[in-house]
Amino acid sequence: MKKILYLLKVIFVFLLIQSNALCKLPDFAVFGSSTTVIDCTDNLIYGLKVGLTSLDAYIVPIGGASLHIIKSFDPVCDTGTVVNIKHNGVTFNTFNTFEVVIFGDVNGDGNIDAIDAGRIVDYENNMLIWNPAKELCFLRAADVNGDNNFDSIDAGFVFDCEYYQKTKNQITVLAN
Secondary structure (H helix, E strand, C coil): CHHHHHHHHHHHHHHHHHHHHHHCCCEEEECCCCCCEEECCCCEEECCCCCCCCCCCCEEEECCEEEEEECCECCECCCCCEEEEEECCCCCCEEEEEEECCCCCCCCCCCCCHHHHHHHHHHHCCCCCCCCCCCHHHHHHHCCCCCCCCCHHHHHHHHHHHCCCCCEECCCCEEC
């Protein structure tokens, strides 16, 4: 009788382990020693280099996930690029969605230039409206100095970055 109970216990533990492995939700993680930041609160990904054509060296799928990437301005992965987490590539079953942020790239073309600076000034002067619920990635990209304001100071940093007077640290949200 003890052997049967032991065998049932072993089978129960085995099945419990298997069910937990199967119940893990698809997700993604930072690849290796990449400096990528995954912000699970706002569903944003940042800490990426400007001008990337692929995210393969920065994020990897886990838990049976596949990543479906929709670039906002092909061929680069720029601000507004969407990363859909799917289960084994099933196109109709998206578990979560994240957006890429390249600080300073507020129009999503993969460049940090005068066009972006102009859009920041337009936003500051209420000539451009970003909906925080739908366009949070662009608002975050506009806050180049990390002070939670979107103003001419940020636009100035963008100009400085374009003319190589400053560099933009894509990890800490601070201009150097």
